[in-house]
Amino acid sequence: MMTSTTENPKIVLHWLEQSRSQRILWLLEELNVDYELKTYKRNKLTNLAGSQLKSIHPLGKFPVIEIYFAGQDEPVVLAESGAIVEYLIEISNNPTMSLQDRENQSTTGVQKAKFLRLKYFLHYAEGSIMNVLLIAVMITFLRTSRVFLLVRPLAKAIAWQLDQQYVKPSLSDHLSFLNNQVVTSDGGFLCGENLTGADIMMAFPLEVLKARGNLEPQTYPELTTYLERLQQRDAYRRAAQKISDQTGKTSDVVL
Numbered sequence: 594m595m596t597s598t599t600e601n602p603k604i605v606l607h608w609l610e611q612s613r614s615q616r617i618l619w620l621l622e623e624l625n626v627d628y629e630l631k632t633y634k635r636n637k638l639t640n641l642a643g644s645q646l647k648s649i650h651p652l653g654k655f656p657v658i659e660i661y662f663a664g665q666d667e668p669v670v671l672a673e674s675g676a677i678v679e680y681l682i683e684i685s686n687n688p689t690m691s692l693q694d695r696e697n698q699s700t701t702g703v704q705k706a707k708f709l710r711l712k713y714f715l716h717y718a719e720g721s722i723m724n725v726l727l728i729a730v731m732i733t734f735l736r737t738s739r740v741f742l743l744v745r746p747l748a749k750a751i752a753w754q755l756d757q758q759y760v761k762p763s764l765s766d767h768l769s770f771l772n773n774q775v776v777t778s779d780g781g782f783l784c785g786e787n788l789t790g791a792d793i794m795m796a797f798p799l800e801v802l803k804a805r806g807n808l809e810p811q812t813y814p815e816l817t818t819y820l821e822r823l824q825q826r827d828a829y830r831r832a833a834q835k836i837s838d839q840t841g842k843t844s845d846v847v848l
């Protein structure tokens with residue numbers, strides 16, 4: 594039974610299959626935070642979520658958490674996985690993951706540089722690499738959608754051009770950059786020897802890259818091993834198990 598206080602509010606996670614929501618479920622398991630899970634399915638034809646979540650948040654995008662503070666009738670609704678990750682980490686008082694502690698303890702230039710690296714990746718995941726991946730998804734859509742026969746060659750030509758001129762070179766830059774970041778991180782994680790919010794945020798785009806065949810083990814060996822290391826964590830597996838128990842499906846990405 595979940596009780597709600599100001600420090601330990603009740604958390605409800607709205608989770609969409611094969612989506613970014615999985616990173617929040619994984620984080621909740623890592624932090625050992627009590628939560629309630631509500632699962633949703635994608636539309637089989639459009640692969641979208643439709644309006645299922647719009648009564649909770651007007652944009653209807655996943656993940657969303659509802660935060661029930663003691664003494665308040667209405668929950669606070671929080672969207673954006675980066676904001677959710679930062680918030681959950683702060684309320685859990687996890688000493689190795691807390692951003693606040695890290696910032697306060699950063700007195701030397703080296704510590705400040707490490708803190709800023711973590712901040713950077715918390716934003717980079719949604720602000721940079723996911724944008725390129727979204728365009729890659731649109732290209733696949735252009736190539737495979739059932740547009741009128743007459744415009745099909747045009748759609749394919751646009752897709753090819755976008756892929757060659759923008760997506761392929763961009764993804765190659767991002768993957769080389771990330772592989773190098775893993776090599777220089779001074780530990781098994783993206784920002785050192787402990788798991789941080791940066792790893793939670795980055796697992797999803799890396800899983801998409803792997804599923805699409807862009808993350809090739811021969812070309813990016815350290816990045817590949819890093820992702821496998823994340824996927825082998827107990828909390829990561831517990832989160833995956835939770836999904837298969839509750840929905841009978843896997844939590845794999847589809848993008």
Ligand SMILES: N[C@@H](CCC(=O)N[C@@H](CS)C(=O)NCC(=O)O)C(=O)O
Nearest residue numbers: 612613641642643654655656673674
């Ligand atoms: N930047 C947002 C992106 C949210 C987002 O686009 N979520 C996708 C899931 S991966 C979604 O809800 N898609 C369903 C739809 O668009 O209908 C975040 O990080 O939370």
